[in-house]
Amino acid sequence: MLERIEKAKDQMTAACEAMGRPINIMEVCGTHTVSIFRNGIRSVLPAGLRLLSGPGCPVCVTDQSYIDTVLRLADRDDLLIATYGDMIRVPGRGGSLETKRAKAAVRVVLSSEDALQLARDNPSKVVVFIAVGFETTAPATAVVVKEAAADSLENFCIFSGHKLVVPAMRALLSDKNNNIDAFLCPGHVSAIIGYGAFGEIVDNFGRPCVVAGFEALQIMEGLAEICRQLSCGEPELKSVYTAVVTRDGNTAAQKIIDECFEAVDGYWRGLGKIKKSTLRLRDEYGRFDAVQRFGLHEIPAEDTTGCRCGEVLCGLIEPPQCSLFERACSPEMPVGACMVSSEGACAAWFKYGRKRECRK
Amino acid sequence: MTKRRTDRILLAHGGGGRLTDQLIRRHILPQLKNDALAELGDSAKLDLSSASVCFTTDSYVVKPLFFNGGDIGKLAVCGTINDLAVAGSRPVALTLSLIIEEGFEFALLAKILSGIGEAARQSDAQIVAGDTKTVESGAAEGIFINTAGVGVRLPGVDLGFEKITPGDRIIINGTIGDHGMAIISQREGMEFQSRLRSDCAALAGLTCRLLESTNGIRFMRDPTRGGLAAALNEIAAGTGLAVEISETDVPVDPTVRAAAEMLGFDPLTIANEGKFVAVVSPESAEQCLNICKSHPLGGNAAIIGTVVQASDVPTVELMTEIGGRRIVPMPYGRELPRIC
Ligand code: SF4
Numbered sequence: 091m092l093e094r095i096e097k098a099k100d101q102m103t104a105a106c107e108a109m110g111r112p113i114n115i116m117e118v119c120g121t122h123t124v125s126i127f128r129n130g131i132r133s134v135l136p137a138g139l140r141l142l143s144g145p146g147c148p149v150c151v152t153d154q155s156y157i158d159t160v161l162r163l164a165d166r167d168d169l170l171i172a173t174y175g176d177m178i179r180v181p182g183r184g185g186s187l188e189t190k191r192a193k194a195a196v197r198v199v200l201s202s203e204d205a206l207q208l209a210r211d212n213p214s215k216v217v218v219f220i221a222v223g224f225e226t227t228a229p230a231t232a233v234v235v236k237e238a239a240a241d242s243l244e245n246f247c248i249f250s251g252h253k254l255v256v257p258a259m260r261a262l263l264s265d266k267n268n269n270i271d272a273f274l275c276p277g278h279v280s281a282i283i284g285y286g287a288f289g290e291i292v293d294n295f296g297r298p299c300v301v302a303g304f305e306a307l308q309i310m311e312g313l314a315e316i317c318r319q320l321s322c323g324e325p326e327l328k329s330v331y332t333a334v335v336t337r338d339g340n341t342a343a344q345k346i347i348d349e350c351f352e353a354v355d356g357y358w359r360g361l362g363k364i365k366k367s368t369l370r371l372r373d374e375y376g377r378f379d380a381v382q383r384f385g386l387h388e389i390p391a392e393d394t395t396g397c398r399c400g401e402v403l404c405g406l407i408e409p410p411q412c413s414l415f416e417r418a419c420s421p422e423m424p425v426g427a428c429m430v431s432s433e434g435a436c437a438a439w440f441k442y443g444r445k446r447e448c449r450k
Numbered sequence: 451m452t453k454r455r456t457d458r459i460l461l462a463h464g465g466g467g468r469l470t471d472q473l474i475r476r477h478i479l480p481q482l483k484n485d486a487l488a489e490l491g492d493s494a495k496l497d498l499s500s501a502s503v504c505f506t507t508d509s510y511v512v513k514p515l516f517f518n519g520g521d522i523g524k525l526a527v528c529g530t531i532n533d534l535a536v537a538g539s540r541p542v543a544l545t546l547s548l549i550i551e552e553g554f555e556f557a558l559l560a561k562i563l564s565g566i567g568e569a570a571r572q573s574d575a576q577i578v579a580g581d582t583k584t585v586e587s588g589a590a591e592g593i594f595i596n597t598a599g600v601g602v603r604l605p606g607v608d609l610g611f612e613k614i615t616p617g618d619r620i621i622i623n624g625t626i627g628d629h630g631m632a633i634i635s636q637r638e639g640m641e642f643q644s645r646l647r648s649d650c651a652a653l654a655g656l657t658c659r660l661l662e663s664t665n666g667i668r669f670m671r672d673p674t675r676g677g678l679a680a681a682l683n684e685i686a687a688g689t690g691l692a693v694e695i696s697e698t699d700v701p702v703d704p705t706v707r708a709a710a711e712m713l714g715f716d717p718l719t720i721a722n723e724g725k726f727v728a729v730v731s732p733e734s735a736e737q738c739l740n741i742c743k744s745h746p747l748g749g750n751a752a753i754i755g756t757v758v759q760a761s762d763v764p765t766v767e768l769m770t771e772i773g774g775r776r777i778v779p780m781p782y783g784r785e786l787p788r789i790c
Contacts, residue, residue, distance in 0.1 A: 095772045121714075128716065130774025200638050306772045421782045432714050441779040 091307055098307075098314035099134060105317030106138035114140045114269050115316055116262075116405050118255060119276030120147035120433025121304050127442035129306040139317070142269075142405030143435035145258050145361060146276060148223040149176050150403060150428045150435070152251050153357035157182035157427075159386055160249065163218055164190040170212055171196045172205035173220040176431045181395075181424060202227075202234040209238070209246035218380050222251040225282045228369055229343040232350035235371065235378050249380035250369055254353060255279050256287055257367035261358075262404060263295045270405060272298040272316045274309070277331050284339025285329045292327045301329035350375055359427060360400020397426030402435050409439040416440065459554040464584030473582060477556060478548075481563035482570070486543075486578040494578035496543055500602045504539040506530060507598035515558070515592050518632050519648030523562035525723060526595040527569035528652045529674070535654040536670035536726050538609045538661060539601030541575040546597055548582045551590040562593065573652040575599065601654075607661050611688035613668040618757040619735040620693065621728045623656065623742050624649065624750040625701040626678050630720035631709050640712075645705045651724030656745045663741055666734025672726050676781045679718040679766065681727045683780040685757070686764040693766045695755030695778070718768075719781040729757060 106113060117123060123143045126132065132141060145151045161182045164171045171187065175198045178187040187196045199205045202219060209217035221231040231248055238246045255276065262268055275288050280301045288299035298319040302312030311330050319326055329335045347369070356368025371379040380386060397419070398412040409415050409428070419425040421437055428434035462469045479487060486494055510526040520528075527544065534541040546566065550559065570577050628649040635646050653672070661667055673681035678700070682693045702717045710717045724747060730738045735753055742748030766778040 091771075092773070124714070127776060128770075129772055130768070130770040130776035131772070133774040133776065134772060306770065306774075310772065442776045 094307055095134075095310055098310040099136075101314040102139055102317045103136045105314075105321035106136045108321040109138070112138045112140055113317065113320060114142055114271050114405065115274055115313060116142040116144040116270045116272070117274040117276075118144040118146040118259060119274075119279065120150070120431065121278065122146065122274060122276065122302070122309065123435055123438050124433055125304045125306070125309060127438045129309070131306060131309060135313075139313070143402070143438070144262065144270075144273075144405055145358065145403045146255075147428070147431050147433040147435070148227070148253070149180060149431035149433070150399060151253055151258070151358050151361075152180070152222055152427065153359050154182065155357065156251050160187065160220055161185065161190065163249070163380070163384070164196055167195070168216060169195065170208060170215045170217045171220060172199045172208050172217050173197070174199065174222065176433075177220055177222060179424060179430045180427045181430075202230040206234040206237060206243070206246060209243055213245060216245045216247065219246070219248045220251070221248040222253075224253055224255050224276075224279050225343075225347065226278045228252045228347050228351065229282065229340075232346045235350050235375050236346070238378055239375060244377070247378045247380045247383050248371070249386070250351070250371060252351065252369035253356065253358065254367050254369065255283075256290070257353075257364050258358060258361060259288075259291055260295075261361050261364045261367070263291070263297065265404070267406070268404070270297065271320060272300070272325070274312050274316065275299050275301040277301060277303045277308075277335060280329065280331070280335040280339065282340050282343045284337050285327060285335050286337040287339070289327050292325050296325050298325040299327050301331050301335050303331040303334065358403075360403040395425050397428075399426040399428040399436070402428055409436040410443070412436070457556055459550050459552060459556065459559065459584055461552045461584050461586065464550070464582060470582065477559060478563060478580070478582070481560065482546075482567045482577050484576050484578075486576050487580065494543065494545075496578065496600065498542065498600075498602050500605070502603040504534050504537045504601040504603060505599070506533040506537075507596065508533065509594065509596040511591065511594050512633070513591055514633070514636055515562070517636050517648055518644065518646060519629070520650035520723070521562055521565050522593060522595055523564075523566040524569045525650055526597045527566050527573075527575075528650050528723060530597040530599040531569075531573050531575055531652040531654050532672045532723075532726070534599050534601030535652075535657040536672050537601070537603075538607040538657075538670070539603045540658050541573060541599055541601040541654050543578045544570060544575050544597050544599040546577050546580040547595065548580070549590055549594040549596075550582065550584050551592055552584055552587045554592055559593070562595075569652055573654045575654070604658065604661050606665065607667075609667065609669050611669060611685070614685065614689045614691065614729050614757055615668075616691060616757055616759045617732050618668055618729050619732055619753050620682070620695065620755040620757065621730055621735065621738055621742065621751060621753050622673075622678065622701070623653070623725055623728075623745075623748040625703045625706065626673070626722055626725065627706045627710060627717035627720035628703060629723040630677065631706045631715075631717075633721075634713065634715075635709055638713075640709065646709060649722055649724035651747055653724065653726055653747060656742065656747050657726060659745065660728070660738055660741050664730075664734045664737055666731035666738065667728055668731065669729040670726050673722050675721050677717070677719045677721055678727065679716070679778050679781050682766040682778065685727075685729065686760070686766050689757070690760060690764050692758050692760040692764050693755060694758055694769060695766070696769045697771050699752050699754045701750045701752050718778055
């Protein structure tokens with residue numbers, strides 16, 4: 091393995107020299123972000139190569155208004171909130187789900203199935219599943235919605251915050267100020283949507299898109315492939331994660347997403363409103379949609395904390411450049427979502443980062 | 451079928467009367483089988499070989515009570531014994547306090563007590579005093595256990611942060627993260643839980659053998675909550691020196707690695723209950739390693755790193771498999787499973 095690592099390093103160094111300018115590669119997957127830090131990948135990259143952590147952490151990209159709405163729901167006595175673990179500490183107006191958990195109205199679940207079971211076990215309450223995540227978790231949400239429909243389980247609904255990756259990449263590149271040369275594309279998401287889905291980014295924006303797995307070698311070889319493409323000026327669509335990711339992806343998972351959900355415009359933290367980027371339950375499943383059931387309205391919230399998560403997610407700054415980083419904001423006392431999730435860029439920098447690896 | 455009331459602990463079992471006496475004589479004493487306790491005096495008398503002792507206590511409130519590789523009872527005994535062992539002493543006597551929830555099954559209590567008795571006997575420490583209380587249903591999670599222990603300090607052994615110098619090597623007696631992953635996987639009902647087994651064990655036998663064979667040992671710690679990462683960070687903070695460990699040298703069971711990966715945990719931060727980290731002089735490192743390897747609790751022992759001069763702040767750094775470096779942070783509280 092070490093030989094292949096060395097080869098990848100050499101390729102990157104050669105490409106950086108040939109380019110004669112810094113190269114910025116964005117990873118759009120929280121698991122990549124963490125793996126890059128855990129494996130100390132930044133410390134072995136050539137000086138001219140910079141990695142930007144993009145909007146790839148499901149918790150981080152949820153808009154503040156979504157969080158605030160969840161917190162409002164948690165105040166109701168007739169509801170049980172079922173949520174994935176890393177959502178509970180995201181700060182919103184008036185606390186976080188963790189502070190509400192004392193009232194026992196908030197339960198942490200590991201899967202959507204657990205949430206459905208919670209509804210079966212608590213017939214006197216309505217269980218609201220906080221359904222966040224990208225195309226990776228959406229199929230599991232779709233499955234339980236279908237199950238609930240088949241069983242006429244009326245005390246179950248979901249509050250969908252599911253997001254789609256490709257529209258976010260499109261939005262990032264449409265911003266004139268972006269500094270992204272290429273994308274290291276997410277392995278898990280690509281396994282579902284197929285690497286072919288990134289074709290439009292290569293075709294319309296001329297940016298290399300390379301899918302890689304999560305091991306150090308995969309990431310290094312993915313980055314080397316990107317560097318090679320950049321240095322010879324030929325952006326391509328490619329996967330080095332051939333064991334898992336195919337061009338077409340998991341069509342069964344795509345089908346069930348499509349049967350239950352439709353893509354609508356939605357708000358992202360830092361990126362604002364993105365066209366057809368968020369999944370909403372189709373009307374035939376409307377009674378399982380918390381938005382319809384409780385008449386929820388998503389109003390983009392004004393963030394007054396000084397948190398710069400948005401700029402971090404767009405790759406415009408690195409976390410240590412936020413003045414709250416390590417001072418007012420730490421994993422124990424997070425100010426923004428990016429410091430809460432284990433996959434958030436700020437949390438990863440806080441845990442593993444060394445200041446000298448920062449840009450300035 | 452509901453159990454008959456007599457199969458379960460009643461509040462009155464903690465009342466100090468006839469039922470309490472019955473509980474102690476019929477259920478507790480036979481499992482612990484030792485003379486010191488059989489007298490049921492108001493306090494235990496100890497005749498120790500030295501006036502210099504280590505003394506510690508810990509309370510155990512764990513869920514699940516039973517797990518692959520142990521239970522709350524074994525954990526309560528091993529935990530206190532290990533605290534005494536890594537301080538450089540030979541554990542001799544323990545106290546045992548049980549706080550039992552009304553309605554707890556006698557059969558489960560018997561299982562827990564037999565684990566306690568066995569763990570104590572194995573490490574030649576006696577349970578010399580005890581106490582039993584009962585609380586109303588709902589006031590405890592089945593059973594809470596407190597143990598305290600006394601260990602006689604081994605002659606000539608003096609361990610401490612101040613003994614550590616740059617160049618010292620770091621040894622661990624086996625794979626990391628086994629206990630924590632066994633507990634988490636069982637709690638979360640993960641599919642491969644049966645293949646994960648807690649390393650819960652009493653270490654005094656091995657640590658005493660090490661300390662009696664060499665005077666190269668500077669410091670020891672048991673990496674329980676917070677895992678190896680916490681133990682090493684404590685060493686860095688306590689000495690003002692930096693610690694460098696090599697990823698490829700740290701032993702991790704493949705199933706633990708896979709399970710941790712799935713939940714987004716770092717094995718370095720996961721709890722152990724049968725491990726110690728020893729900081730040893732460079733000259734004695736090989737000898738210590740061999741002693742560990744020849745002991746049933748040290749088969750997978752390894753030298754994992756070195757203490758070095760800190761460049762700025764004392765930190766723990768990991769040399770990764772690919773030749774990179776990264777900080778190993780002090781774990782902060784409870785880690786949460788990730789979403790996908
Ligand atoms: S360091 Fe904290 S406040 Fe600053 S951008 Fe990150 S999460 Fe927001």
